[in-house]
Amino acid sequence: MFATAVILGVLAVLLAGPVPIWLSAAAWPARSPAVALVLWQSIALAGGLSMIGSLLSFGLIPFGVNLFDGIRSLGGHLVAGTLPDEPSFVAVLMLCSAMILGSHLLLNLAATFSRAERQHRRHRHLIGLLSQPLADHSGTRVIEHDAPVAYCLPGATRSATVLSRGLLQLLDAEQLRAVIAHEHAHLIQKHHLVLLAFKSWHSALPWFPIANRAENAVALLVEMLADDQARRVVDDRTLATAIALVGSAHQVDPLGTDVELADGPDHPFDLVTPRVRRLISPPPPLPAEAVLAVAASAATLLLLPTLLLLLG
Structure with a gap:
């Protein structure tokens, strides 16, 4: 769970700064705006999922070895009104931050x-x-x-x-x-x-x-x-x-x-x-291999945080 949280955190930082800065300054999106738009959407979705997923994974470390075990254990503790033997203030803070951020984004949408x-x-x-x-x-x-x-x-x-x-x-x-x-x-x-x-x-x-x-x-x-x-x-x-x-x-x-x-x-x-x-x-359109590379990158960005959360 810790490794998943760290990887998701690094991915969230990359998608929050370097990657969008590079893409917004690139010249190729004008050559294939549809492909570039798909990539922007995947960056936004993967970035939000990575941010929330990283906070959630850090917060669930005291409750289980993976996301599902952690959520199930947390639910059981909430129903029973108990806490793990050594609850961490940082873990509780991360859990609250994940819920607040996720709720804020969804309600604002x-x-x-x-x-x-x-x-x-x-x-x-x-x-x-x-x-x-x-x-x-x-x-x-x-x-x-x-x-x-x-x-x-x-x-x-x-x-x-x-x-x-x-x-x-x-x-x-x-x-x-x-x-x-x-x-x-x-x-x-x-x-x-x-x-x-x-x-x-x-x-x-x-x-x-x-x-x-x-x-x-x-x-x-x-x-x-x-x-x-x-x-x-x-x-x-x-x-x-x-x-x-x-x-x-x-x-x-x-x-x-x-x-x-x-x-x-x-x-x-x-x-x-x-x-x-x-x-x-008019600039020349992107070659087919470049379009496939961008599409594959967009799919990878969406799949990576999802798989990390499901399998981590």
Whole structure:
């Protein structure tokens, strides 16, 4: 159990610092954003599991030789109202820390998704009152606002792509097709769920600099994934021009809502310049062997703490 706790602790430190720093500074994710996104998700999940698992393993050392024995023994002591012969203050502290951290992360995740759903519901109601459908584009609504605004509004049963009148006046027909295809990709690929998960991680650990780095990196990756979908509809230069035109304009939320958008005006991270550069000078995709290596790394990151906890 001690060896398991130490290994998980080392893995948690690596996934909390060096690995995310290296990945956020790497150039290859722009070549295969889907694979990079999978790796980011595995880092977040494995990092959280390793942190909690390390604390739990340390705390259960006085109670058993492995995780299952320790939990069973701890449960028996709790029911009987007894403690082991030599209970360690450090062990009790580790157990409490594991339960507090795990509960905090799960409750924050639930609260983030619940709050977002309430905001989306209110936003959809306002959009229904203040917008008009765009002809020949099902599920697309137009709001009367001078600033160029484009975003998607997800929903369990009803989603919408929202454009402003200023955007329609700014872009030509092909550029508008590119923007609509980009926003539809966000909805189809459920990018809001990925963004909410990383936003929850960041809000749960606001003092944790890697959480902010991960949220920014993932936000850029989902934008690149949506760009790749839009590239199937229009050429790269048209899409790059549309992104630059919309991104360079000062955008505001015309409804005054608190909905978090990946490419919204208040995002402190530059989500425009890297995408435009990527479209103007497209990098070659990762070779198949590199994609397999990254996928294997992601799977290993998830399996390693799980197996250590089950077998340690």
